[in-house]
Amino acid sequence: MNAPAKATSFNPLRAEWEAHWLPMPDPATLDDIPGDDGAPIVGNTLKMLKDPMGFAQNMVATHGKVYRNKAFGGRQVALVGPEANELILFDRDKIFSSEQGWGPVLNLLFPRGLMLMDFEKHRADRRVLSVAFKPEPMRLYADALNDGIARRVAEWSGQRLLFYPAIKQLTLDLAATSFLGIPWGPEADRINKAFVDMVQASVGVIRKPLPFTAMGRGVAGRKYLIEYFSPMVAERRASDGEDIFTQICKATDEDGQYLGVDAIVDHMNFLMMAAHDTITSSVTSMVWLLAKHPEWQDKLREEMLRVAPAGQGVGHNALGELELTEMAFKESLRLIPPVPSIPRRALKEFELGGSRLPAGPMVGINVNYTHHMAEYWPEPKKFDPMRFAPDAVRGRHKYAWVPFGGGAHMCLGLHFAYMQAKIFMHHVLTTHRIVLDDGYTPDWQAWPIPKPRDGLPVRFERLG
Numbered sequence: 001m002n003a004p005a006k007a008t009s010f011n012p013l014r015a016e017w018e019a020h021w022l023p024m025p026d027p028a029t030l031d032d033i034p035g036d037d038g039a040p041i042v043g044n045t046l047k048m049l050k051d052p053m054g055f056a057q058n059m060v061a062t063h064g065k066v067y068r069n070k071a072f073g074g075r076q077v078a079l080v081g082p083e084a085n086e087l088i089l090f091d092r093d094k095i096f097s098s099e100q101g102w103g104p105v106l107n108l109l110f111p112r113g114l115m116l117m118d119f120e121k122h123r124a125d126r127r128v129l130s131v132a133f134k135p136e137p138m139r140l141y142a143d144a145l146n147d148g149i150a151r152r153v154a155e156w157s158g159q160r161l162l163f164y165p166a167i168k169q170l171t172l173d174l175a176a177t178s179f180l181g182i183p184w185g186p187e188a189d190r191i192n193k194a195f196v197d198m199v200q201a202s203v204g205v206i207r208k209p210l211p212f213t214a215m216g217r218g219v220a221g222r223k224y225l226i227e228y229f230s231p232m233v234a235e236r237r238a239s240d241g242e243d244i245f246t247q248i249c250k251a252t253d254e255d256g257q258y259l260g261v262d263a264i265v266d267h268m269n270f271l272m273m274a275a276h277d278t279i280t281s282s283v284t285s286m287v288w289l290l291a292k293h294p295e296w297q298d299k300l301r302e303e304m305l306r307v308a309p310a311g312q313g314v315g316h317n318a319l320g321e322l323e324l325t326e327m328a329f330k331e332s333l334r335l336i337p338p339v340p341s342i343p344r345r346a347l348k349e350f351e352l353g354g355s356r357l358p359a360g361p362m363v364g365i366n367v368n369y370t371h372h373m374a375e376y377w378p379e380p381k382k383f384d385p386m387r388f389a390p391d392a393v394r395g396r397h398k399y400a401w402v403p404f405g406g407g408a409h410m411c412l413g414l415h416f417a418y419m420q421a422k423i424f425m426h427h428v429l430t431t432h433r434i435v436l437d438d439g440y441t442p443d444w445q446a447w448p449i450p451k452p453r454d455g456l457p458v459r460f461e462r463l464g
């Protein structure tokens with residue numbers, strides 16, 4: 001294979017290319033890999049956006065599980081199935097860069113977030129941030145989640161509402177307390193607005209911060225949050241706050257040193273981004289799937305009432321008892337994974353399934369495709385939480401289910417996500433039935449993060 005060439009083929013619609021990144025390879029280095037470049041200029045971008053799953057199925061059927069594709073301005077290699085997931089996510093030989101995979105999309109707004117770091121630096125910062133997800137602080141977040149969710153579910157009671165925007169707002173409000181330690185109100189609203197502007201910009205088409213563009217608003221939002229959080233770090237170190245921000249301000253590394261102010265602010269911005277749309281998307285899919293399968297609402301309610309009385313929610317200690325609820329959440333994450341694909345950059349040559357691949361290209365694993373492979377998931381479209389019963393899990397490839405990724409970059413907030421989903425569902429299902437309009441089916445937008453285009457109208461019918 002040819003040596004990597006200069007970064008001249010870099011896509012101008014993407015963020016800046018960092019000086020220490022591997023230069024973009026000559027696209028011709030991928031000529032030997034079976035695949036399809038699609039139409040001139042746009043490649044397969046439009047086909048992929050229209051029907052990402054159908055596109056991947058067609059490519060795998062035609063070219064096999066390692067295929068070349070051209071989309072979003074460049075050539076890349078897709079690696080499909082549990083073996084590929086394991087190779088890339090576990091990354092025993094430190095071949096795959098997460099920073100250079102996600103960086104072109106996220107670096108302008110979320111630089112130096114945990115997912116935008118590699119290897120030793122990543123390991124050291126991850127260790128510091130992990131302090132915020134230990135059982136003791138998690139117990140306190142659980143209490144704050146129970147309070148906030150109870151209040152909001154009481155407002156929704158008996159209403160027909162658009163669930164997606166409602167849970168999005170609730171997740172933002174809950175993050176104000178659990179993540180930032182500030183009360184709901186105008187200050188939290190201003191922070192939420194700056195933050196939402198950043199998230200929207202991160203998936204916008206125009207990557208330059210021009211006036212009146214999403215990226216322009218996103219960059220202004222980032223500036224606002226930096227100016228808001230930076231002066232608070234010293235004060236939080238001296239406080240006994242019970243939120244994630246305070247935990248991270250107070251955490252120290254292996255040498256007993258605090259993280260710097262800039263690093264804390266960058267990590268906080270990234271954490272909020274990583275948590276926000278993913279929780280919103282996953283709880284929305286679970287509500288939709290349970291509304292469509294009311295018999296599962298009954299089964300979960302029965303389990304929930306054995307753990308805590310109706311409407312009281314669950315404390316951190318009891319979360320493990322909600323086994324069936326966890327299985328239903330896992331099945332929702334299988335059917336509609338909030339992060340449908342995960343990008344990396346190959347820093348060295350590597351081999352998969354007999355194919356030798358060069359250093360340099362963007363490579364991606366396809367979470368959603370793997371979650372629908374019939375050889376691992378019989379009747380893949382069927383909602384069946386029993387797929388996650390312990391016996392069924394034991395017999396399956398460990399990397400056939402990867403909604404939270406795996407290996408060194410495995411989602412740091414996955415227990416927080418389970419916790420919020422379980423607490424939310426306990427409050428809702430022990431007091432309400434979730435009902436859809438007759439004959440209703442949502443139209444899901446598949447990419448970049450799945451959501452119902454019409455907001456998912458549902459009714460919260462109070463149980464008699």
Ligand code: HEM
Pocket residue numbers: 098114115116126270271274275276278279282337338339342343402403404405406408409410411412413414416417
């Ligand atoms: C259902 C909800 C969630 C899903 C599906 C999800 C999914 C993911 C995935 C797939 C990754 C790995 C990406 C990669 O390897 O490139 C990841 C990483 C991460 N997630 Fe989550 N996430 C969720 C919720 C959360 C929450 C609630 C938080 C924070 C409280 C969080 C914080 C993070 C962080 C910090 C990383 C980067 C970890 C690292 O690079 O070491 N996530 N998440």
